Amino acid sequence: MKALWYLTKRSFINRMKRALKKPVSYLYFVLIIAYAILIIFSFGSLAETGGIKDKRGIVYLMTVWIYFIFCSNFLSYAKMKGIIFRPSHAHLVFTAPISSKIVLLHGAILNYTVTFVADLLFSVAAFWVFDVPLTNAVLLFFFTFITETAFEAGLIVFLYSGEERFQRLIFAVRIGIFLILGTVAATAGWYLIKEGFSFASALHFLESPILQMIPVAGWNTAAVRFIVLGGNMWTIAGTILYILLCAVMIVAAYRIKCSGEYYEDAAKFADDYKKLKEKSKKGESSFSLGKKKYRAARATYRGTGAKAIFYRQLSEYKKERFFIFGGFTLTAVIGAIVCIVFIDPAAEFPPQLPPGTVLMGVIAYMTFVSTGFLGKWGKELELPYIYLIPAPAVKKLWYATLMDHIRSLIDVTIFVVPVGIAWKIPVYQMAMIIATYVVLQANRLYIKVLGESIFGNTLGETAKQFFRMGVQGGIIGIGVVLAVVAGILNFNLLFLIVPVYSMIITVLIAALSLPRFESMEQWE
Numbered sequence: 003m004k005a006l007w008y009l010t011k012r013s014f015i016n017r018m019k020r021a022l023k024k025p026v027s028y029l030y031f032v033l034i035i036a037y038a039i040l041i042i043f044s045f046g047s048l049a050e051t052g053g054i055k056d057k058r059g060i061v062y063l064m065t066v067w068i069y070f071i072f073c074s075n076f077l078s079y080a081k082m083k084g085i086i087f088r089p090s091h092a093h094l095v096f097t098a099p100i101s102s103k104i105v106l107l108h109g110a111i112l113n114y115t116v117t118f119v120a121d122l123l124f125s126v127a128a129f130w131v132f133d134v135p136l137t138n139a140v141l142l143f144f145f146t147f148i149t150e151t152a153f154e155a156g157l158i159v160f161l162y163s164g165e166e167r168f169q170r171l172i173f174a175v176r177i178g179i180f181l182i183l184g185t186v187a188a189t190a191g192w193y194l195i196k197e198g199f200s201f202a203s204a205l206h207f208l209e210s211p212i213l214q215m216i217p218v219a220g221w222n223t224a225a226v227r228f229i230v231l232g233g234n235m236w237t238i239a240g241t242i243l244y245i246l247l248c249a250v251m252i253v254a255a256y257r258i259k260c261s262g263e264y265y266e267d268a269a270k271f272a273d274d275y276k277k278l279k280e281k282s283k284k285g286e287s288s289f290s291l292g293k294k295k296y297r298a299a300r301a302t303y304r305g306t307g308a309k310a311i312f313y314r315q316l317s318e319y320k321k322e323r324f325f326i327f328g329g330f331t332l333t334a335v336i337g338a339i340v341c342i343v344f345i346d347p348a349a350e351f352p353p354q355l356p357p358g359t360v361l362m363g364v365i366a367y368m369t370f371v372s373t374g375f376l377g378k379w380g381k382e383l384e385l386p387y388i389y390l391i392p393a394p395a396v397k398k399l400w401y402a403t404l405m406d407h408i409r410s411l412i413d414v415t416i417f418v419v420p421v422g423i424a425w426k427i428p429v430y431q432m433a434m435i436i437a438t439y440v441v442l443q444a445n446r447l448y449i450k451v452l453g454e455s456i457f458g459n460t461l462g463e464t465a466k467q468f469f470r471m472g473v474q475g476g477i478i479g480i481g482v483v484l485a486v487v488a489g490i491l492n493f494n495l496l497f498l499i500v501p502v503y504s505m506i507i508t509v510l511i512a513a514l515s516l517p518r519f520e521s522m523e524q525w526e
Contacts, residue, residue, distance in 0.1 A: 006100055006108055057230050060132040062208050064124055064146075065223045071120075072219040073183055075113065075154070079161050080176040085109040087272040096265045103260045106162055107155055109268075114151050121147045134230055142229050149248050150222070156251025163260040182217055189213065211236045221247065308397035311388060315405045326409050330372070334417035342424040356493055357425040361418065362435050362485070362500065366478050369442040370471070395516045403447045410443040411436070434497040438504050442478070445508040449473050451515035477507050 078084035087095075087109050095105055125143035128134035134142070161175065193207045207213065214224040214236050224240020231237070319326045347357040388398055414436050422432040449470050481500055488495040 006095065006098075006104065009094070010108070010111075057128075057132055057134055060124065060128040060134060061223075061227050061230050062205065063127075064226050065208050065213070067120065067124070068222050068226070069186060069219050071117075072222075073186070076157070076179050076218075077183060079158060080179040084113070085158065085162070085268065086112065087268045089269070089272045091268070091272060096269070101260075102265070103159055103255070106159060106260065106264070110155065110158055113154065117150050117154070118147055121150070128230065138229055142226065145225065145229060146222075149225070149244065153218070153248045153251050156248070156255035159255035159260060160251065160258060162264045163258045178217075182219070185216055186219070189216070214240045218244075218247065308391055308393035308401045310391070310401075311398065312401040312404050319405070326405070326412065328409075330409070330413045331416060334413045338417050338420045341421045347425045358422075358427045358431040358435070359485075359493060359496060361421060361425070361427060361431075362438065362496065365414065365418070365435055365439045366442070366481065369439060369446065370475055370478055372443070372446070396512075399448075399451070399512060399516060403444060406447055407440060407444055410440045414439040431497050434501050438501045441501065441504040441508050442474075445477065445504070445511055446470070446474060448508065448511040448515045452511055473511075477504075 075084060085106065091105075091109075121143050124146075125139045128142060129136055129139035157175075189212055190207065193210065193212075212220075214220050214227065221240040221244035224237045225244050228237035228241045347360070388402060391398060418432050418436050418439075421427075422429075422435075452473075453466050453469050481503055484499050484503055485496050488499045
């Protein structure tokens, strides 16, 4: 046990020493503090906008959070992918004479840290923003953190133990987790369809006793309501059931035998997670861990020269389970549903701010947020055949990014067209908004090429990401200034000036990045 804690302490100290040598770490530290403060203040702004800036507000927020963390964490535990180990654990920790239970609980320390930070933020917001008495806010923090950690630790040990005599029960618990998730989804769908899709119906759903009686997550929310709002039949019953459940999980985790059979799966998962982290550092995104499944696809090559780059990408996408549709597509669908169902332009927006202007601002924000994600484009610069193709650099740049332009066009159309119809935005404004998004997304790719041309291997990936975000943020910032000026003169000018400005800047960045395709030696 002492050796395990020594390994943890020494790893943390070494990481801190490396981080303190990098100036960007201090920027991260400031941003984390600012982000935490921003979250707390955003709680107040959101509650004031929704008319729930009282004790009920923190209960609603914590209810959403508890169900979210339950659906994400416990689902990953049921799949045996909730604990993250590093590849070195397979050589140093798994083979050490340390209890497999201790190793397992130690591996989940990151999960406990997330729980600690979230509960602390909610407790501070409860006192600072939602006028919850200090004693109740402190009690809320200690109760939620202790019970959530105890239950989660017990569940982890129980699910990962692999003891033969409890295999059926462990399997039943995993199935129970999926059933609870299905119950939550079915209850939410039935209630919202019955009451109608609106902010008021969502709040009414969060008040429902049904939501408090769903096992585990519902009982946890009942305990939160009991501490913040006081007791009634439902909150008292839910709190008692939740405490008893936590006690049962602790006893079960203590008594069950853990043979360490999970080591093999954990080692495989550690390798998969390492690959995922490497992709993330390059700006790529992935939703699956483990062996990726591909569809059978018949590749048809119709192009030569630079066109071969595009058709190679197309053949790769044909093998994907969802073709070219990915995380941004799902985000676009969810965003469109939220904007259509929960936002009424006539009631939410000031008269001097047309819905088209708001949608243009949303698109600009989405572009800035996605600056660090490059998808499959991150791989292209590592493939030497691109530089060996006997074609002009402009053609290689165009065909290497064409598939991403098509994906951006599809994603933004899925979002903008339904929202534009619901908000009664003119067709020409929707077209200009779509064009602006596609052009700025293309600019995001060209900035990546430009950064590699300028810095090569002299800067790390984090510094390059800040460079990309800084350049894209500056471009969008200037566009916002132009949009404000255009809006003062005539709002219709905004939908002409912003797309034209974005196109000019993108062409300029692309022209500056063309030399990157002339030789591979620029990497050095």
